[in-house]
Amino acid sequence: MIQIKNLYFKYEDELVLNNINLRLNDSSYTAIIGANGSGKTTLAKHLNALLLPTKGTVIVDEIDTKKDQFNVRKNVGFIFQSPEDQLVHSIVEEDIAFGLENIGIETDAIKNKVRTILRLLNIEYLAKKNVNMISAGQKQLTALAGVLVMEPKYIVFDEPTTTLDNKNKRNIMGIIAKLNKKDKIGIILVTNLLSDIKYAENVVVMGEGKIIFNDKKSKLNKSILKKAGLDV
Amino acid sequence: MFKKLTFGQYTYKNSIIHKLDPRIKIITVVLLSATAFLMNSYYKFAVFSLFIFLLMILSKINFSSLLRNLRPFFFMFLFILLMYIFFSRNELDQGIRTIWKFILFIIIASILTFTTTITNMVSAIEKLLIPLKMIKINPRTIAVLIALTIRFVPSLFLYADRIRDARLARLGNLKTPKQIKLLFLPLIERVFKSASNLSDAMLSRNYTEKRTTYFNIIRLKYYDYISLSLLLMFILFILRVV
Numbered sequence: 001m002i003q004i005k006n007l008y009f010k011y012e013d014e015l016v017l018n019n020i021n022l023r024l025n026d027s028s029y030t031a032i033i034g035a036n037g038s039g040k041t042t043l044a045k046h047l048n049a050l051l052l053p054t055k056g057t058v059i060v061d062e063i064d065t066k067k068d069q070f071n072v073r074k075n076v077g078f079i080f081q082s083p084e085d086q087l088v089h090s091i092v093e094e095d096i097a098f099g100l101e102n103i104g105i106e107t108d109a110i111k112n113k114v115r116t117i118l119r120l121l122n123i124e125y126l127a128k129k130n131v132n133m134i135s136a137g138q139k140q141l142t143a144l145a146g147v148l149v150m151e152p153k154y155i156v157f158d159e160p161t162t163t164l165d166n167k168n169k170r171n172i173m174g175i176i177a178k179l180n181k182k183d184k185i186g187i188i189l190v191t192n193l194l195s196d197i198k199y200a201e202n203v204v205v206m207g208e209g210k211i212i213f214n215d216k217k218s219k220l221n222k223s224i225l226k227k228a229g230l231d232v
Numbered sequence: 233m234f235k236k237l238t239f240g241q242y243t244y245k246n247s248i249i250h251k252l253d254p255r256i257k258i259i260t261v262v263l264l265s266a267t268a269f270l271m272n273s274y275y276k277f278a279v280f281s282l283f284i285f286l287l288m289i290l291s292k293i294n295f296s297s298l299l300r301n302l303r304p305f306f307f308m309f310l311f312i313l314l315m316y317i318f319f320s321r322n323e324l325d326q327g328i329r330t331i332w333k334f335i336l337f338i339i340i341a342s343i344l345t346f347t348t349t350i351t352n353m354v355s356a357i358e359k360l361l362i363p364l365k366m367i368k369i370n371p372r373t374i375a376v377l378i379a380l381t382i383r384f385v386p387s388l389f390l391y392a393d394r395i396r397d398a399r400l401a402r403l404g405n406l407k408t409p410k411q412i413k414l415l416f417l418p419l420i421e422r423v424f425k426s427a428s429n430l431s432d433a434m435l436s437r438n439y440t441e442k443r444t445t446y447f448n449i450i451r452l453k454y455y456d457y458i459s460l461s462l463l464l465m466f467i468l469f470i471l472r473v474v
Contacts, residue, residue: 078436086433094351097447099437128244
């Protein structure tokens with residue numbers, strides 16, 4: 001379980017997150033939705049300890065993000081908006097192995113895990129390809145493989161479909177839903193598109209650094225979305 | 233212009249050069265570049281160029297993409313040549329040799345990057361720079377820095393291409409210094425944003441300056457020693473005999 005208590009985050013004297021309290025259960029699918037500048041990406045970065053609270057706490061499976069970033073990052077994977085900027089190595093299989101090398105997995109085990117993930121996502125044909133010569137959709141799948149291979153308990157997706165066409169978008173959203181339903185991975189999807197929250201069970205709506213709605217998707221209504229500055 | 237640029241990008245091929253230990257390849261690049269720097273007669277240039285041509289064939293490099301990679305340097309070559317024509321015409325011959333050397337340097341470096349994956353390059357640089365640990369410099373940091381530079385060269389050209397198209401659509405051309413500034417400022421901004429995103433992406437996957445395991449373990453084999461010996465013989469031959 002991820003528990004956020006009285007979280008405040010200041011950036012250059014500007015209060016970006018203002019008293020956030022949130023609980024994300026294991027294997028749940030939560031969408032965090034809000035207009036640009038609402039603080040949703042800042043909040044998401046706290047879950048992977050990329051940002052640390054100015055005040056308050058973020059606890060991931062009983063680990064305080066301020067105290068142990070290494071184990072927090074092992075438990076919470078993060079997929080960024082632009083696949084172009086998150087691939088470190090030039091060859092697909094080597095990029096997938098990057099995280100495993102960092103956490104000290106042995107060479108044979110790395111090779112097995114990489115092979116399994118490539119098969120799972122049906123991208124074995126990409127293994128030896130140069131990341132600069134594959135499509136945006138394939139890059140996003142490679143980024144996802146690089147996170148999945150570390151077997152995280154939760155994955156944060158920060159607007160993962162922004163740079164994708166409709167076909168790739170449907171594919172990625174389908175995979176995310178399957179990871180939650182079949183593999184019981186907790187999903188936190190950050191988006192500003194209502195169409196992206198189709199598979200989410202819970203929705204958190206953010207506006208001006210505050211949570212203005214946090215409940216089941218079925219309870220979400222137009223007035224809340226309008227209040228958050230989202231097109232209905 | 234930049235879309236098809238594959239400068240410095242690894243391409244998977246089943247070749248002898250691909251199989252060589254990356255440390256041997258890096259040492260080869262250093263030794264061949266130093267040799268090219270020391271050469272002065274056209275005869276030596278011809279023999280040396282033939283050797284590089286042989287390496288290109290052995291690497292199974294795509295010749296057309298290699299030529300395409302030389303295209304962005306055309307203006308630099310032209311500039312060097314014009315400098316010699318205007319200011320030192322009696323040494324024009326020297327100018328031609330300088331350009332020839334540059335072309336050879338680019339081809340030698342391309343052979344390395346075409347045939348070596350970034351992971352292997354990082355491992356090799358880490359191992360070659362181990363002595364730096366004595367002066368408290370972490371070789372992994374330098375290795376990752378070099379590797380990321382190579383990885384992001386095409387992205388840089390891609391961003392430049394996109395910004396250039398956007399600017400051309402609004403300005404019509406990019407000829408005056410002010411218009412060129414409008415091309416470079418957003419490019420620099422984009423590069424910094426990319427660097428920030430990349431560092432976040434690396435941290436999110438637990439990157440640290442220490443690592444204990446490797447996806448590819450590099451080990452010197454008998455053909456690495458043979459290749460290095462052949463290379464040293466060739467260099468001695470070209471510097472002493474030819």
